Amino acid sequence: MHPKELITQTFSQRFGKKPAYLALAPGRVNILGEHVDFNDGFVLPAAINRATYIAFSPADSDHTTLVAADFTEEVSFTLQSIPTKTSANGSPLPQWATYPAGVAWALTESGQPVAAMNAVFASDVPRGAGLSSSASVEMAFAIAWQTIGGWNLSPMQRAQIGQKAENKYVGVNCGIMDQFASACGVADKLLLLDCRSLDWKPVPIPQNVAIVIADTSIRRRLTDGAYNQRRQGCDDAVKILSHLLPNVRALRDVSVEDFNRLSSQLPALAEKRARHVVEEIERFQHGIPLLEQGKIHEFGQIMNECHTSLRDLYEVSIPELNTMVEIAQSLPGCLGARLTGAGFGGCTANLVEKSTAEAFSAELARQYEAQTGLKPEIYICKASDGARLL
Ligand code: GLA
Numbered sequence: 121m122h123p124k125e126l127i128t129q130t131f132s133q134r135f136g137k138k139p140a141y142l143a144l145a146p147g148r149v150n151i152l153g154e155h156v157d158f159n160d161g162f163v164l165p166a167a168i169n170r171a172t173y174i175a176f177s178p179a180d181s182d183h184t185t186l187v188a189a190d191f192t193e194e195v196s197f198t199l200q201s202i203p204t205k206t207s208a209n210g211s212p213l214p215q216w217a218t219y220p221a222g223v224a225w226a227l228t229e230s231g232q233p234v235a236a237m238n239a240v241f242a243s244d245v246p247r248g249a250g251l252s253s254s255a256s257v258e259m260a261f262a263i264a265w266q267t268i269g270g271w272n273l274s275p276m277q278r279a280q281i282g283q284k285a286e287n288k289y290v291g292v293n294c295g296i297m298d299q300f301a302s303a304c305g306v307a308d309k310l311l312l313l314d315c316r317s318l319d320w321k322p323v324p325i326p327q328n329v330a331i332v333i334a335d336t337s338i339r340r341r342l343t344d345g346a347y348n349q350r351r352q353g354c355d356d357a358v359k360i361l362s363h364l365l366p367n368v369r370a371l372r373d374v375s376v377e378d379f380n381r382l383s384s385q386l387p388a389l390a391e392k393r394a395r396h397v398v399e400e401i402e403r404f405q406h407g408i409p410l411l412e413q414g415k416i417h418e419f420g421q422i423m424n425e426c427h428t429s430l431r432d433l434y435e436v437s438i439p440e441l442n443t444m445v446e447i448a449q450s451l452p453g454c455l456g457a458r459l460t461g462a463g464f465g466g467c468t469a470n471l472v473e474k475s476t477a478e479a480f481s482a483e484l485a486r487q488y489e490a491q492t493g494l495k496p497e498i499y500i501c502k503a504s505d506g507a508r509l510l
Pocket of ligand 1: 156158
């Protein structure tokens with residue numbers, strides 16, 4: 121059943137009347153600029169046509185009751201129980217509930233009144249697949265609380281609330297990219313974001329190009345700590361480099377030239393992590409004009425280089441992602457292929473000549489399954505609008 125139907129039905133069954141509102145918030149795919157958002161770099165995601173859907177109404181009491189229709193689980197919490205990550209009856213919140221509770225917490229912290237609601241949510245963004253299922257849950261709830269609270273934050277402000285929830289409540293030190301893409305998505309466009317100034321603009325997807333998402337079917341959990349450890353490597357490098365160079369606040373401020381000159385001063389692991397970031401930011405600066413000039417083969421080459429760097433320097437790839445990328449890169453019509461999102465499992469993003477996209481997808485699935493014994497899910501993605509009421 122489609123999540124929109126599932127939440128509407130489940131809401132009526134559970135709460136005995138129709139929901140007052142429906143909303144959705146999409147997942148995202150990222151095309152270039154990986155693991156650079158928390159280094160003040162640049163990213164190029166798109167919101168995708170898979171989303172978290174939420175049905176909701178204001179509650180009659182001070183209890184917020186949430187049903188996760190995908191898990192057939194339910195939880196109630198109050199504004200008093202949120203800070204201790206417990207439900208109204210004192211038991212610890214299940215992991216899935218920390219995203220909505222985290223958003224409520226972050227809203228309260230920033231002075232937005234959070235009214236209690238009854239809600240049911242469900243998603244067709246696969247979890248742990250690098251497509252930002254958690255950010256889409258956060259942004260769906262931000263819309264819901266905004267709607268029943270009667271206040272109005274901009275999409276970027278809602279994204280910042282989501283990031284704060286994730287950093288300070290869930291415990292993942294992520295950047296702004298995922299929440300930004302889910303909140304600010306534009307149909308048929310990529311989104312170019314400067315993660316320092318938060319200036320952004322939509323960038324057209326060249327007409328003859330399709331984005332194909334290829335899911336290895338391997339899942340990861342972001343909270344595992346591997347993400348935070350990689351980020352720590354970057355922070356360690358910044359600490360040292362900021363003593364050696366003037367005005368270094370983030371790896372964004374270090375040129376490849378300076379980095380090469382000073383890299384021997386860094387511990388080996390921090391050097392590798394930071395090299396990925398510094399070079400990825402340079403690749404990005406080089407890649408965007410190519411994309412804008414329609415030089416899609418050259419742009420695709422830069423995506424391929426990004427994958428190599430994520431594999432060898434940032435070390436967030438896994439054998440299945442490498443296999444998916446290698447097969448893709450060998451197929452006719454493929455412009456560029458790389459893992460997308462945090463890594464450690466999940467999906468690859470492929471830029472493909474539109475006329476070959478169907479054949480490319482079928483052949484990629486066939487060869488991946490033959491080599492790994494795993495059944496992948498491969499689909500042509502449609503860049504979509506951001507989180508909104510339906
Ligand atoms: C995760 C994080 C993002 C970003 C990517 C890697 O999706 O949530 O902030 O760091 O990994 O680019």
